[in-house]
Amino acid sequence: MGVLERTRFTALSGMQVTLLIATLAVYAALGALDVAVTHAVWLTAAIVLLLAGLVASFTRPSDGRRAAWTLGVLLADIAAITMMRTGMLDSISTISLFAVLPIVWLAGGFPRWGALLGIGSAVLLGVVPRAITGEWVTGRVELLQESLPTVALVILAIATNVGAQAFQRQRDLLDATLAAKATAADDAADRSALSRSIIDSLDLGIAVFAPDGTLRTANAAAHRFAELEGIRLATPRIRAETVPVFQSDRHTLLPDDERVILAAAAGVERTTRTVWVGGPGNQVALSKSSRHVVRSDGEMMGTMLVTREVTEEERSRQMRHDFLAAVSHELRTPLTPLLGHLDLLADDLAGDPRSRRLDVLHRNLERLSDRMDEIAAASEVEPQPVLQPADLAALVTVAVARRSAAASRRRIAIAVDGPTSLTLRADGARLTRAVDALIGNAIKFSPDGSTVVVTLRGDADAVELRVSDTGPGIPADEEHLLFEPFMRGRYAHENAIGGFGLGLTQAMGTVRSHHGELRVHSPDDTGTVAVLRLPR
Structure with missing residues (x-):
């Protein structure tokens, strides 16, 4: 039996004791005042019935019988009070008011049909004693006085039942709300546990610091990576x-002031960077970043x-760099003297028809030299740009000069439109290669006799290069x-246009490292426009 049920039965026992004491007190008062009781047997029976109800109220029935047991005790109280009124009809007819407690309990404790029980009990209290004794009232005043307690008990039963039903509805609503909140809390706890399990299973280290620098949460990988740094x-x-x-x-x-872990604890954002932790021979590469939540x-x-171990990736990157650098060096070493000797032969055979064969050799060797340049650029490891004052217009001039020979052989003009100086902070060497790649691509894919347009623009915040x-x-x-x-x-393959397909990749890498933007598109399905935009 729960706490609520025990409380109810304790209250029921208390009511029984109260009714019994009140009945005995009335009986004693009648004796002290020498008031005659015409039907004493009914009063005695009432006391016996109240005693039985008191004993029953101290009994703890099983769960399925509690409501019926409580109803039986209350109806016994109504019957006892009816008997009391029958015995005291000539002396204290208003003794029916003793039924207030059981009627309130009936009407409030059984919301569905308690009102009918309360009303029925009130009416029986008024009618049954008169029917048993045969002493009916006849005068209007007497009838009104006789009816007032009954009417009061009926009103009390109705009001109590209405209040009990309203209370029951509120309780049901509260129970439903609490159940929904409990379900939501359980779901939230399950989701939290699931999320925690998923995060802890990741090799990615995730830690969150509060604005005051205290650690709010961190998975196992985050602790492990932090311990690598001590x-x-x-x-x-x-x-x-x-x-x-x-x-x-x-x-x-x-x-120390550039450590990402300390920046995160201080509430400072840091872009992704790769660091090596530990001494020579035992280093671990970690990719780290911090961002606001x-x-x-x-x-x-x-x-x-956010921390991620990238040791194997960095070692693979280094192996690729070493391999490409070695290949570029071994191929360029014989290529440079070949180009030099071809230039000397071209001078010796100036005006000779055979010099046209030298032109073919020279063009193909230059093509091979361009491929070597691409391999050399791909072999360079440039994780962070070195920002210094640079002039984008001057870099364009260098790139145009480098590509002018290839363009003139195909009668392609390069038109430059824009200011003669356009300064910004950038890694000049890397940006030169990016500009050269964009102009070189435009020349390679342009038809003979056409024009490549290079446009420069700038404002207070950024510079823009457009190659069309x-x-x-x-x-x-x-x-x-x-x-x-x-x-x-497909067009490059079908038309045997040379290249490794690395130019735009490297240009995009340079632009991203400068926090800029590079877009390449074909307006109206004709021609290509490359737009490079960098912050100043």
Whole structure:
């Protein structure tokens, strides 16, 4: 039996004791006042019935019988009070008011049909004693006085039942609300546990710091990566046992104030960077970044630290770099003297018809030299640009001069439109290669005798380079592959246009490292427009 049920039966027992004491008190008062009781047997029977109800109220029935048991005790109380009124009809006819407690319990404790029980009990209290004794009232005043207690009990039963039903509805609503909240809480707990399990199973380290720098949450991988640096996520700071961290070259120490883990704890965002942790021979490469976590209303919840081990990736990148560098060197070493001797032969055979054969050799060797340049560019590891003052107009001039010979052989003009100086902060060497790749692509895919237009523009925030040609354009099904390494379209294959398909890939890498934008598209399915935009 629950606490609520025990409380109800305790209250029921208390009511029985109250009714019994009140009845005995009335009986004693009548005796003290020498008031005659014409039907004493009914009063005695009432006391016996109340005693039986008291005993029954202390009994604890099984779960399925509690409601019926309580109803039986209450109806016994009504019967006892009816007997009391029958015995005291000539002396205290208003004794029926003793039925207030059981009628209230009936009407309130059984909301569905308690009103009928209460009304029926009130009416029986008024009618049954008169019917038993045969003493009916005849006068209007007496009838009114006789009816008032009954009417009062009926009203009380109705009001109590209405209130009980309203209370039951509110309770049902509250129970439904609490059940829904409990279900939602369980679902949220399940989702949280599932999310935690998924996050903990990842090799990706995720930690979130509150705005005040305290650690809110972190998965196992985040703790493991922090321990590689000798730093505890709960109290991130430099200690004596802190492991040295090197920049991407694996030799230059990373300043403490540039450690991403400390920046995240301080609420500072850091772009993704690769660092090497540990001494020579035992280094681990980690890719780290930090970013703010913001609610939908714009309020910052904290800063998230994301760490990923990239040791194998970096070693593969280094192997690729070493291989391409070796290939480029071995092929360029004999190529340079070949080009030099061809120039000397061209001078010796000036005006000789055989010099045209030298022109063929020279063009193909230059083509091979361009491929070597692409391989050399692909072999370079440039994780971070070195930003210095640069002039985009001057870089365009260099690229145009380098491509002018190839363009003139096909009678392609290069028109440059824009200011003579357009400064920005950039990595000049990398940006030169990107500009050269865009202009070189335009020349390769332009028809003979056409014009490549290079347009320069700038404002207070950014500079823009636009390279336009009148070539075949880019098929719609190839646009999403433009910046993939070694991507060469159908037109390049069908027309034997040389190249490894690395130019746009490297140009996009340069633009992204400068936090810029590069778009290549074909307006109206004719020609190609490449737009490079960089912050100043």
